[in-house]
Amino acid sequence: MSQYHIKNFEEYFQVYKKSINQPEIFWEEIAEEHFVWHKKWDSVLEWDFSKPEVKWFEGAQLNITENCLDRHLANRGIKTAILFEPNDPNEDAEHITYKQLHARVCKFANVLKDQGIQKGDRVCIYLPMIPELTVSVLACARIGAIHSVVFAGFSSSALSSRINDCDAKMVITSDGAYRGAKTIDLKGIVDEALEDCESVKTVLVAKRIQSDINMKAGRDQWLQPLLDEAYQDFKAEVMEAEDPLFILYTSGSTGKPKGMLHTTAGYMIYTAYTFKNVFQYTEDDIYWCTADIGWITGHSYIVYGPLANGATSVMFEGVPSHPDYGRFWDIVQKHKVNQFYTAPTAIRALAKQGTSWLKDYDLSTLKILGTVGEPINEEAWHWYNDNVGNNKSPIVDTWWQTETGGIMITPIPYATPTKPTYATLPFIGIQPALMDENSKELTENQVQGRLCIKFPWPSMARTIWGNHERYRDTYFSAFKNMYFTGDGALRDEVGYYRITGRVDDVIIVSGHNLGTAPIEDAINEHQAVAESAIVGFPHDIKGNALYGYVTLKDSGESRNHDNLRKEINQLITDRIGPIAKLEKIQFSAGLPKTRSGKIMRRILRKIACQETDQLGDISTLLNPEVVESIIEESKAIL
Numbered sequence: 149m150s151q152y153h154i155k156n157f158e159e160y161f162q163v164y165k166k167s168i169n170q171p172e173i174f175w176e177e178i179a180e181e182h183f184v185w186h187k188k189w190d191s192v193l194e195w196d197f198s199k200p201e202v203k204w205f206e207g208a209q210l211n212i213t214e215n216c217l218d219r220h221l222a223n224r225g226i227k228t229a230i231l232f233e234p235n236d237p238n239e240d241a242e243h244i245t246y247k248q249l250h251a252r253v254c255k256f257a258n259v260l261k262d263q264g265i266q267k268g269d270r271v272c273i274y275l276p277m278i279p280e281l282t283v284s285v286l287a288c289a290r291i292g293a294i295h296s297v298v299f300a301g302f303s304s305s306a307l308s309s310r311i312n313d314c315d316a317k318m319v320i321t322s323d324g325a326y327r328g329a330k331t332i333d334l335k336g337i338v339d340e341a342l343e344d345c346e347s348v349k350t351v352l353v354a355k356r357i358q359s360d361i362n363m364k365a366g367r368d369q370w371l372q373p374l375l376d377e378a379y380q381d382f383k384a385e386v387m388e389a390e391d392p393l394f395i396l397y398t399s400g401s402t403g404k405p406k407g408m409l410h411t412t413a414g415y416m417i418y419t420a421y422t423f424k425n426v427f428q429y430t431e432d433d434i435y436w437c438t439a440d441i442g443w444i445t446g447h448s449y450i451v452y453g454p455l456a457n458g459a460t461s462v463m464f465e466g467v468p469s470h471p472d473y474g475r476f477w478d479i480v481q482k483h484k485v486n487q488f489y490t491a492p493t494a495i496r497a498l499a500k501q502g503t504s505w506l507k508d509y510d511l512s513t514l515k516i517l518g519t520v521g522e523p524i525n526e527e528a529w530h531w532y533n534d535n536v537g538n539n540k541s542p543i544v545d546t547w548w549q550t551e552t553g554g555i556m557i558t559p560i561p562y563a564t565p566t567k568p569t570y571a572t573l574p575f576i577g578i579q580p581a582l583m584d585e586n587s588k589e590l591t592e593n594q595v596q597g598r599l600c601i602k603f604p605w606p607s608m609a610r611t612i613w614g615n616h617e618r619y620r621d622t623y624f625s626a627f628k629n630m631y632f633t634g635d636g637a638l639r640d641e642v643g644y645y646r647i648t649g650r651v652d653d654v655i656i657v658s659g660h661n662l663g664t665a666p667i668e669d670a671i672n673e674h675q676a677v678a679e680s681a682i683v684g685f686p687h688d689i690k691g692n693a694l695y696g697y698v699t700l701k702d703s704g705e706s707r708n709h710d711n712l713r714k715e716i717n718q719l720i721t722d723r724i725g726p727i728a729k730l731e732k733i734q735f736s737a738g739l740p741k742t743r744s745g746k747i748m749r750r751i752l753r754k755i756a757c758q759e760t761d762q763l764g765d766i767s768t769l770l771n772p773e774v775v776e777s778i779i780e781e782s783k784a785i786l
């Protein structure tokens with residue numbers, strides 16, 4: 149039995165047991181057998197959650213790009229590493245082989261070096277989903293610079309605050325971006341951001357949309373001429389295991405975004421190992437994750453995890469609705485995709501459009517479907533399973549976070565029996581715990597509590613850039629000697645986990661704890677409902693009452709709203725009980741979402757509480773314009 153590739157449920161249990169009972173031996177064997185090193189480690193793990201300090205493979209030396217590129221050249225040189233599918237379906241897809249990717253990364257690394265970037269410098273990457281994004285990420289890793297990718301949909305103020313937080317020396321961007329039928333003036337956003345950023349000395353600009361842009365003399369340079377001149381080999385910088393690899397910002401419930409810092413060896417090993425097993429990747433598979441590399445999902449499961457396994461990873465520039473709602477399925481058919489990994493919000497958006505968009509495409513190559521980012525509701529799960537997976541491809545509901553670096557709770561496909569809305573069992577090496585409000589661990593099954601992790605895993609973030617105290621306070625102070633995830637979860641009678649949502653989403657109504665997710669699930673069962681979000685608002689007698697925002701499918705728009713309200717509350721009563729009935733129901737045209745598709749309940753809560761003067765920053769939303777109309781509609785509800 150190979151510990152690296154788990155093929156059935158018995159193997160999962162055996163390997164899991166070993167990973168828990170002898171974690172150091174287990175991870176040492178994985179590291180030894182499946183990666184290339186300049187020097188092996190002196191110790192496998194040193195940790196102390198009270199500081200908190202975690203070190204994996206101290207003393208080891210490596211470069212992650214040698215593991216992702218160089219070592220594949222002998223046998224996979226002509227295999228496609230990155231399969232780039234452009235925004236416009238009429239533009240040719242680009243198959244970048246391992247050999248070509250290696251050469252492009254080396255050239256880019258030479259350019260970075262020539263521009264004065266050194267090991268440890270921070271480089272901010274603000275690019276659309278074009279090959280230069282993957283290449284620049286890997287080029288930073290090759291020379292030991294710390295990349296900080298900022299999703300190219302963030303505003304100039306969000307960008308400048310991230311650049312300033314990590315004192316980036318350079319920004320890599322493009323003249324613009326295609327996004328569906330629109331173009332976005334990325335360089336203009338960078339120019340605006342840099343008015344407030346002293347640290348940035350150089351801006352490298354890739355050409356994508358051929359627009360006329362302003363180039364600031366002495367600061368801005370076109371990338372391509374520099375690459376054309378650069379030598380296509382570059383000796384990788386030898387990095388220590390715990391040297392920083394990247395910073396990625398994630399928003400907290402309060403305050404400015406947190407720059408989560410990930411380090412080299414542990415991150416590499418865990419993302420590679422999870423990728424192999426969660427997607428059961430075999431040599432000729434075509435794997436596609438629809439996330440943007442601006443999020444952790446793209447870092448770990450478009451770039452590092454797949455490339456460390458010598459996989460072919462599809463990189464899609466566009467959006468699921470362009471030129472029409474069949475685009476995802478067109479790509480699956482065109483490239484014969486075997487593993488498809490997306491988010492519940494995308495599934496719901498596509499489900500809303502009906503199944504006619506799928507029927508002209510051959511989806512028979514699909515073997516595994518994945519979901520990530522938020523709890524998947526039952527209706528979306530079934531829609532995905534029935535229509536995309538044709539009831540034959542297991543769905544891996546993968547729970548994890550920017551902070552965890554890699555997938556933490558997930559089924560192993562074709563091994564773990566799946567259960568709708570359950571992320572099921574901890575991945576190898578992961579020791580979850582559910583805690584009650586008195587900080588006591590709930591050890592039995594059929595319990596609900598706060599989700600913590602008891603033992604370090606290789607890809608955990610090591611700190612918040614420049615603020616270790618905040619790292620400790622946020623993740624290691626709520627429960628002694630545990631990493632607190634900020635999520636709630638329940639464990640069913642067989643030990644399967646279901647993530648119930650952020651614990652700040654729990655609403656206490658008349659003394660009863662109600663999670664928003666199960667109520668939203670009940671509402672979403674209504675055939676006229678597209679999506680819903682529940683928040684609490686103060687109530688004289690109950691303490692809190694529930695306010696529901698509901699968006700309707702086209703089929704529901706002509707229906708009588710009072711009748712719909714009654715039917716929705718009846719469904720909730722049937723599924724959960726009268727205690728969970730909604731006090732107020734607002735039918736809205738849309739819900740405010742983060743760029744990664746998460747519903748911003750914080751904003752909806754403020755509107756429900758009539759505190760619209762305290763909405764905070766909404767500029768980073770995907771759809772800030774929707775907020776105004778929700779406020780208007782809410783006036784009719786109150």
Ligand code: 6R9
Nearest residue numbers: 520521522523545546547548549550647650
């Ligand atoms: C990878 C990613 C993390 C938060 C996390 C949780 C939610 C992610 C989930 C899920 C239920 C899943 N989340 N996956 N909830 N089921 N399968 O999304 O990272 O953007 O940092 O978000 O997303 O609430 O705490 P990130």
